[in-house]
Amino acid sequence: MSLRTIRQPLRVLIACAIAAVAAAAAAQAWDPTPRADIDEGGDKSRTPIVFVHGQNGAGDQFERQSMHFTSNGYPASWVVPFDYNTARAGGAGALGPRPRPGAGSEGAAPPARPQRPAGPYTTGTTEALDQFIDELRRRTGFDKVNLVGHSRGTAESAAYLSDPARAAKIAHYATVGGGPATNPNGVPSIAISGLGDFGRGPSSDNGGVVGWMPAYQDHVMVCTSDESFWEIYTFFNDGQKPKTLRMTPEERPQVSGYVKSYIHNKPLTGATVEVWEVAPATGRRLKAKPLITLPVGEDGRWGPFSAQPAQPYEFVVLGTAPGPRHIYRTPFTHSDHFVYFRIAADAEDYTPSPFDRNPHLLTDTTSAFVVRHQNGSLVPAVMTLKINGTDLIIDPILPTTQGPRQNATVGLYLADGNANGKTDLTTIEGFAGAFVSSADVFIPADPNTSVEFRLNNHVLNVPALPASKAGPISVVFENWD
Numbered sequence: 001m002s003l004r005t006i007r008q009p010l011r012v013l014i015a016c017a018i019a020a021v022a023a024a025a026a027a028q029a030w031d032p033t034p035r036a037d038i039d040e041g042g043d044k045s046r047t048p049i050v051f052v053h054g055q056n057g058a059g060d061q062f063e064r065q066s067m068h069f070t071s072n073g074y075p076a077s078w079v080v081p082f083d084y085n086t087a088r089a090g091g092a093g094a095l096g097p098r099p100r101p102g103a104g105s106e107g108a109a110p111p112a113r114p115q116r117p118a119g120p121y122t123t124g125t126t127e128a129l130d131q132f133i134d135e136l137r138r139r140t141g142f143d144k145v146n147l148v149g150h151s152r153g154t155a156e157s158a159a160y161l162s163d164p165a166r167a168a169k170i171a172h173y174a175t176v177g178g179g180p181a182t183n184p185n186g187v188p189s190i191a192i193s194g195l196g197d198f199g200r201g202p203s204s205d206n207g208g209v210v211g212w213m214p215a216y217q218d219h220v221m222v223c224t225s226d227e228s229f230w231e232i233y234t235f236f237n238d239g240q241k242p243k244t245l246r247m248t249p250e251e252r253p254q255v256s257g258y259v260k261s262y263i264h265n266k267p268l269t270g271a272t273v274e275v276w277e278v279a280p281a282t283g284r285r286l287k288a289k290p291l292i293t294l295p296v297g298e299d300g301r302w303g304p305f306s307a308q309p310a311q312p313y314e315f316v317v318l319g320t321a322p323g324p325r326h327i328y329r330t331p332f333t334h335s336d337h338f339v340y341f342r343i344a345a346d347a348e349d350y351t352p353s354p355f356d357r358n359p360h361l362l363t364d365t366t367s368a369f370v371v372r373h374q375n376g377s378l379v380p381a382v383m384t385l386k387i388n389g390t391d392l393i394i395d396p397i398l399p400t401t402q403g404p405r406q407n408a409t410v411g412l413y414l415a416d417g418n419a420n421g422k423t424d425l426t427t428i429e430g431f432a433g434a435f436v437s438s439a440d441v442f443i444p445a446d447p448n449t450s451v452e453f454r455l456n457n458h459v460l461n462v463p464a465l466p467a468s469k470a471g472p473i474s475v476v477f478e479n480w481d
């Protein structure tokens with residue numbers, strides 16, 4: 001064997017090594033520039049959809065639904081959230097969700113729902129919804145669009161549909177966890193309903209079309225679940241079934257969303273969103289600079305940027321009164337334009353969150369968290385949520401004995417509530433609220449230490465930032481199956 005024949009493979013090896021290093025460098029330098037057209041590949045013959053959220057909610061309760069629709073061919077900008085201020089009383093016609101039966105009142109009839117007026121009526125939200133729908137019709141060229149309401153959003157939708165002129169702009173209506181599937185002006189409608197839903201309205205017994213959800217699905221999951229999407233899609237497409245219930249994987253998922261005030265949903269214009277690449281195993285930043293910094297526009301919109309599949313990100317919202325807010329999310333595999341950051345404290349219009357009411361829990365020496373599940377709620381006996389291996393879906397934090405009918409929890413607040421330096425796994429005094437719960441968990445602040453959150457088989461690692469500086473750290477799971 002000559003020297004030459006030995007050197008040849010060596011050269012190849014060296015060339016391969018250089019190529020590998022170059023590829024690694026290229027992988028390091030991800031280009032976050034968004035696509036020119038977020039609707040690329042979408043079928044513009046599909047009827048656009050407007051989502052109307054419920055009490056205390058925002059468009060992000062339809063995050064998973066929107067990705068299902070775009071995975072089945074809808075253009076991203078055809079599928080849009082209408083946000084409104086749920087702190088505002090809806091006026092005489094806004095009936096709101098059916099009042100919940102009181103705790104412990106097993107078998108007792110819930111308070112009666114007020115009667116709707118016979119003719120056309122409006123709420124404080126109807127005019128804005130009408131303008132929003134007109135703008136979507138203009139932009140897409142459709143005379144009629146589809147409408148989805150959830151919970152209080154079905155009361156707002158009922159007010160909208162009470163007027164023949166407004167109803168004429170709606171092709172199909174899906175009422176989810178709320179009002180009837182029949183409406184006075186005859187828009188074809190489906191009610192999505194479930195036995196596990198405490199907000200179940202008269203939708204089940206009014207003679208309208210009903211899509212029944214599995215019994216474990218509570219008031220939130222009837223809105224967010226895959227089964228709910230299946231029924232709504234099929235109804236909106238005249239019996240044609242969805243092609244897939246998987247989120248179509250993309251090489252460059254486009255990601256955008258909104259920064260708004262908590263509960264009021266006022267756009268926090270002028271804020272900025274930093275996107276940081278973080279290490280999956282620790283949640284710590286991989287670079288000295290953010291991947292991209294994005295402004296928040298007049299309508300509260302930020303982004304889009306091109307995300308790297310499987311890469312977890314930390315989002316930092318800057319320029320809002322409480323100081324930087326840190327949000328850690330499960331990675332994106334499919335484009336997602338419903339990524340909301342709702343900031344509470346000191347916004348011009350806001351409702352205080354439990355931590356705003358209890359700022360003494362945001363200390364230098366501890367970390368505090370808000371865990372959210374975007375694909376529904378945290379359902380006892382169906383899901384497990386662990387922090388550093390400790391179960392959180394336990395009595396009394398999320399009681400398994402109550403069952404989902406009484407219990408739709410989307411946000412779980414974690415802090416050392418009694419400041420004793422120990423994890424007590426009790427609920428925290430002063431943290432009660434609709435759709436939220438709390439747990440006394442002691443996590444010493446140390447940015448070099450990571451906290452592991454595990455929702456079923458999904459893991460997010462997050463640095464233990466001091467609560468005094470970082471505020472409550474948001475930990476957001478999009479999926480749980």
Ligand SMILES: [Ca+2]
Binds near residue numbers: 418
């Ligand atoms: Ca404690």
